Amino acid sequence: MIRRLILALALLFAPASAQAYGFFTHEAIARIALMNVRPETARMVRAMLRGAPPLLQTPECKVATPEQAATWPDCVRNLGERFSYTASWHYQNVDICKPFDLKTACKDGNCVSAQIERQVKLIQNRTVPAREKAMALVFLIHFVGDLHAPPHGGDRGDRGGNDVKASYGPVTAKWLNLHSIWDSPLAERAVTTPPSPFRVYSPEERAALGSGSVEDWSRQSWEASRDAAYGLALGDACGPKPARPVTVTPEAIEKMVPAQRLQIERAGLRLARMLDEALDPAKAFVPEKKPPYRGG
Template sequence: MIRFLLALALLVVPASAQAYGFFTHEAIARIAMLNVRPETARTIRAMLRAAPPLLQTPECKAATPEQASTWPDCVRGLGERFSYTANWHYQNVDVCQPFDLKAACKDGNCVSAQIERQVKLLQNKTVPEREKAMALIFLIHFVGDLHAPPHAGDRGDRGGNDVKASYGPVTARWLNLHSIWDSPLAERAVTTPPSPFRVYSAEERAALGAGTVEDWSREGWEASRDAAYALALGEACGPKPTGPVTVTPEAIEKMVPVQRRQIERAGVRLARMLDEAFDPAKAFVPEKRPPYRGG
């Protein structure tokens, strides 16, 4: 019966589930909002309540932290208006080569560079309110994306999207290595007790939230190599599969705690980034630059 219900649930999930699961992004936003400073939480909620008329995206809601966490995926369906953001959701760092973030982030078109950019936009006193609202929403979303292993490292297969796979006994036309991590595996990690929705202790926040964005990128890349690929394929950098692969129940059991750890890290680290972004001591007015004269 459990397998039947799981299979039924997977079969009715739309193809959009291949974006890092809406459920998971919302979970990360919830963890973060439980762990930001009270003044940060008030500022965020006020900004988001005021955001809808600024954004003018009635198809895609962003009036709460949970809605904001999925807005950047939703607007990718609005055609050319937001097509420029497509490369900001991931970074294809080769898991079979030494870690090289610079090569994967040319011109800032990758998720880690965009996280740092959104923080600076929020700290910049001269940025208009509409751009600040978008920066806040993108920051909430991108910290989640960075902690999804297939968004942080791959084998030249679009983050596992090109690797058709089954989730234990369950098969569906939209399932692949990427979507398994984005949806059923992530949802299992979040719903497995104990609940991740709590206020973490100062010691936990210090441990989970430590490091730089580059450090977090490396961790995600390692998780992609050692869990997403190695556990699914037997070895991370062996021959590429020529047909569908089966992510076995045994592999899933080992993947769940990795995914759970990444989600908790994402929530606590997002809280840290939001506190820093809205810290009055870090606000700045950029130095004036000489007028642009073309050429």
Template sequence: MRFLPVLLAVVGLLFSAPAHAYGFFAHGRVAEIALLNAQPETAARVRAMLRRTPLLETPTCPALTPDGASVWADCVRNLGQRFSYSAPWHYQNVDICRPFDPKTACRDGNCVSAQIDRQVKLLQDRSVPAREKVQALVFLMHFVGDLHMPLHAGDRGDRGGNDVDAAYGAYKPEWLNLHAIWDSPLADRAITTPPSIVRRYDAAEEAQLAAGTTEDWSREAWAVSRDVAYTLALGDPCGPKPTARVQLDEAEIQAAIEPQRLQVQRAGLRLARLLDEALDPAKAFTPEPRRR
């Protein structure tokens, strides 16, 4: 394996601590793709709503910009009990060694795909106060990225790869694990590999990549977790638990780049679609009064 010293220096600076979900750069690029491809009216509404994020009263987790909004949901996890309820909303670790079964991993709506659907409905509901709508927007901007991070969608009882110590080429700090690699260094390398995926897509590309439901997207990400993330790291994705640090060499990293790029593209274009649907005035509704 050959890694330029400057690459290692940059990786060391950017990834000196474990991440909870897609890193800042990846989440930000998902948001950027989304706003480039959403309807202009939608993008304007999103930016107007982000200017109201001080209503959330989280000054240590600003969300005034798309980049800030895209990682707000991770930032507020550090605010103690206030947002602790949202911790299971970032993932749904469906067993990759059994038939796809999202319901088991999504009891009572406490999983990422159910929360994506919920945030869209909150944004469409005319009775929801402004503060809650703003919060629904920043949750949605984050959770769509999380769902497309393969190790948030499928695992083998190892906390989404957090329990699999791993090395990314020559980069092997003690805290690094398989989950963290897919969160940040691999995601960042995939996104910055030419040609750029942060762009305006044509109608045919958008229709193909943004299609499906949250369950379809869950299944796709679960399959990438099994067939790419765990297979490259372990050989047999359902084999014995590794007893030593897993090594991803340059060939394995290269094999993961295109699947990772595709997941970020999908996330950005699907977020664009959901924002269009959530903020379309024609799709707003007023819930019927609850009957006794």
């Protein structure tokens, strides 16, 4: 009861700016990943991040550790025009009420799944300057987390559930909506519910949870958004738009927690895999030279 009261008070007074996919959750995903990468990968990640602050020059947004890197791309969105071009890279609006269609949602490459693949290529490209590699590493750490947040992976034309006002059980607040519930209180509950996700996973677990392509992960996030984020909250994921704020009942929350927990563990182990691949010297390349651009 005391824990619930503390949670309720924290939710009531939490600032709206904290509702990007929770800083706590992004840090947790980075921590899981660094516990499950190859030792040489962990050393390279930490070394690159230690050298990142003077390269990226964002004293307002720290970036020297994996945990700081995991939240940096959300922090810099508050720096005005400098990073405004990255806004659409944090999500993809794949319609949960139609057949899965990633190509239409990401036709211009300005979506989270396309940016994950782009950051890996930038890290592997031997000709990319150190500053761009550092930024690519930071974006990769963050975007793998974003892709696995269900409302970032699919919605029903409501800005990932931001337009669906909701209460979290008995907790109500002006800033609460379906998206913010999944990004913050539900995600934090999933991470803190035993057993701890902060461990070295077995090869069998890494193979089961970390496998698949970025498109496969996109489909899973879309399914989780449809079935858990919307389906459990609304009853009918594709029914009429709610006319009043939705109450996410304690019974629904109990069913949502395992779905969210699974996505967080998947994100951590898949990020570990992506870091191992991106920083594998054998996969570094020099791009073929293209004819010079003539303009016109």
